[in-house]
Amino acid sequence: xxxxxxxxxxxxxxxxxxxxxxxxxxxxxxxxxxxxxxxxxxxxxxxxxxxxxxxxxxxxxxxxxxxxxxxxxxxxxxxxxxxxxxxxxxxxxxxxxxxxxxxxxxxxxxxxxxxxxxxxxxxxxxxxxxxxxxxxxxxxxxxxxxxxxxxxxxxxxxxxxxxxxxxxxxxxxxxxxxxxxxxxxxxxxxxxxxxxxxxxxxxxxxxxxxxxxxxxxxxxxxxxxxxxxxxxxxxxxxxxxxxxxxxxxxxxxxxxxxxxxxxxxxxxxxxxxxxxxxxxxxxxxxxxxxxxxxxxxxxxxxxxxxxxxxxxxxxxxxxxxxxxxxxxxxxxxxxxxxxxxxxxxxxxxxxxxxxxxxxxxxxxxxxxxxxxxxxxxxxxxxxxxxxxxxxxxxxxxxxxxxxxxxxxxxxxxxxxxxxxxxxxxxxxxxxxxxxxxxxxxxxxxxxxxxxxxxxxxxxxxxxxxxxxxxxxxxxxxxxxxxxxxxxxxx
Numbered sequence: 001x002x003x004x005x006x007x008x009x010x011x012x013x014x015x016x017x018x019x020x021x022x023x024x025x026x027x028x029x030x031x032x033x034x035x036x037x038x039x040x041x042x043x044x045x046x047x048x049x050x051x052x053x054x055x056x057x058x059x060x061x062x063x064x065x066x067x068x069x070x071x072x073x074x075x076x077x078x079x080x081x082x083x084x085x086x087x088x089x090x091x092x093x094x095x096x097x098x099x100x101x102x103x104x105x106x107x108x109x110x111x112x113x114x115x116x117x118x119x120x121x122x123x124x125x126x127x128x129x130x131x132x133x134x135x136x137x138x139x140x141x142x143x144x145x146x147x148x149x150x151x152x153x154x155x156x157x158x159x160x161x162x163x164x165x166x167x168x169x170x171x172x173x174x175x176x177x178x179x180x181x182x183x184x185x186x187x188x189x190x191x192x193x194x195x196x197x198x199x200x201x202x203x204x205x206x207x208x209x210x211x212x213x214x215x216x217x218x219x220x221x222x223x224x225x226x227x228x229x230x231x232x233x234x235x236x237x238x239x240x241x242x243x244x245x246x247x248x249x250x251x252x253x254x255x256x257x258x259x260x261x262x263x264x265x266x267x268x269x270x271x272x273x274x275x276x277x278x279x280x281x282x283x284x285x286x287x288x289x290x291x292x293x294x295x296x297x298x299x300x301x302x303x304x305x306x307x308x309x310x311x312x313x314x315x316x317x318x319x320x321x322x323x324x325x326x327x328x329x330x331x332x333x334x335x336x337x338x339x340x341x342x343x344x345x346x347x348x349x350x351x352x353x354x355x356x357x358x359x360x361x362x363x364x365x366x367x368x369x370x371x372x373x374x375x376x377x378x379x380x381x382x383x384x385x386x387x388x389x390x391x392x393x394x395x396x397x398x399x400x401x402x403x404x405x406x407x408x409x410x411x412x413x414x415x416x417x418x419x420x421x422x423x424x425x426x427x428x429x430x431x432x433x434x435x436x437x438x439x440x441x442x443x444x445x446x447x448x449x450x451x452x453x454x455x456x457x458x459x460x461x462x463x464x465x466x467x468x469x470x471x472x473x474x475x476x477x478x479x480x481x482x483x484x485x486x487x488x489x490x
Contacts, residue, residue, distance in 0.1 A: 060090065065101040072110040077119065084114065084125035091132035094141070102133060103140050108147045115151045120160050127152065127166040134173035142177050149174060149188045156193045156210075165206040168197060172213030182217055186224045191217050195231050199240075204249045211255035218262035229263060229271055234278035241283045250293055257284060257299035264306035272310050276317055281307060285323040294338045301331060301344040308351035315355040325366045328352075332372045332388075339384065346376070346387035353394035360399025363391075370395070374406055377413045382425065389417065389428045396432065402439045411436065411448045411455070418458045423471075426462065430474050433459075437481055446482045456482055 071083025087107075090098055101107045114126040130152065134145035148170075155167035171190050175182050185191070194217065198210035218228055237256065244253040260280060264272055275281065284300045291297060304324070308315050318324055331345030349369075353360050363369055376388040392410065396402035410432070417429030437445035449455040459482075462475045 060095040060097040060101075062097060065097055065105065065107075068101070069106055069110060072114065077122070080114065080122055081125060084122065084129060088125060088128045088132065091129060091136075094136065099136075099138065099141050102144050108133070108144045112148050112151055115148055115155075120163060123155070124160075124163055124166060127155070127163065127170055131166060131170040131173055134170055134177065139177065142173075143181065145170070145174050146177070146181055146184055149185055149190065153185075153188050153190050153193055156197050161203050161206060164197065164201070165203070165209050168194060168206065168209040168213045172209065172216050175213060175216035175219070179220060182219065183223060185217065191224065191228060191231070204247060204252060208249065208252040208255055211252055211259060215255055215258035215262055218259050218266070220262075220266050225266060229267065229274075232259065232263065234274055234280055237280050238278060238283045241280075241287055245287055250291075250296055253287060254293070254296040254299060257296060257303060260284070261299045261302040261306065264303050267306075269311055269314070272307055272314055276307065276314065281318065282321060285321060285327060288327060289323050294341055297331065297338070297341045298344060301327075301341060301348060304328075305344060305348040305351065308348050308355075312355045315352055316359055319352055319355075319359045319362050325362065325369070329366055329369050329372065332376065333368060342376075343384060343387055346384070346391065349373075350387060350390040350394060353391045354398060357399050360395055360401060364395065364399065364401055364404060370405065374409055377410065382420065382422065385413070385417075386422075386425055386428065389414070389425075389432070393428060393432050393435070396435045396439065400439065402435050407436060407440075407448055408451070412452045415449070415452050415455045415458050418462055418475075423468065426466070427468075427471060430459075430462070430471060430478070433478055434474060437478060449482065 068083050068087055071079050072087075074080050074083070094102070111126045111129055114122050115130070117123065130145050130148050134142050136142045152167050152170050155163050156171075158164050158167070171185060171194065175185055175190075191214070194210050194213045198207055198214055201207040201210060218225075237260070240256055241253060244250075244256060260275070264275055267275070281304065284303060288297060288300050291300075304318065304327075307318050328345050328349055331341050332349065349363070353363055370392075373388045373392055377385050377392065380388070392405065396405060414429040414432040417425040418433070420426060420429075433445070433449060436448055439445075440448075456479065459475045459479050463472050463479065466472050466475070
């Protein structure tokens, strides 16, 4: 047994451990920023094909809203329909007065009265209005749509297919408003009703809309999350994917992918294990093997990224699946033409390369993967470059494969990172140069930096201008190593 007094001494981390810890901190920060964007509001507007731009931007006055209110509570069907038509069109770009009518006036009260009526045309038109109220960017406006939820949920069982579709659409937009809205909808029975509609509906458009609403109900951990996870019955998720594919309903398949993306984002390690064991990831890989539809690829890639951000075991299971690396390579290889897909795929790859050396070796062994990363670092804008740079640094540090990278091409790009104003990019640049110095034999690392015009000057300038003590210390150490070795040689 080792002597206990050794435990009193603080472990001094090596330079490698410090770099890996910094990479982990950066990855956690990037995940937080990604999740904030990922969990952003995803709504669908219903638009009217009518007015000119001038009419759309027409500023409502109090007189106009009073006239609307009169029309909505009129005893005459035609007047009610005219008022509903006017309101639905103006809600696409509501004026300040119209917003006040929704938030502080009688708008939602009057719409609720129409929704709970017996005329299907009026019900449909009022649902249209509620859908666009719920889609409003203002939480104050959108939140008022929840007043109608107890009356909208029962319409999911309407015999009218258009009403079922619009009711699901309205509830889906309401669910995007936040945790409080989702909890209220759950209390109103929306989740059970939506899952039932999605599973039993025969109309493909209604089915897609129902899964859209379920996906918004699945956002972030909630009081009913475990219940939702169980309701999805993961083995049936694979069957649902197969059914959507057989019916050529790629829209429905994309919404199922969004459901999976939110479930895996909020799920525990145990739940992600269940997702993998059910074969849901395999099914998505099979369904998207040659897909070019960006609307489908984004949620699928996000689902895979959530799994790759799990434990090393889960990441390795994913890497080992047929088609996984092929899909990632295709998405970063510019074949999709979508920056969003490319960025999501790079996030997946950065998590894979942060895992085990075995997974890094698998990435390195895949044709064109590294070349695509280098191309991105050389040609893309800084936000995309940064994502690719994390994978390259992971390959060098975690995989200990820096000698297998085209470092002559890369070093100038990472020096440009050092010169940038972005603190994260600066750290990436310094860390990569440090790995070159530490892992390449002899003077190869310093010689690579020497071959870049102004390379050492970039480090010296960084020492003078950075506010980060850690970055200053790392850059100073590199400068000392660069000149110290020269001095020893002389």
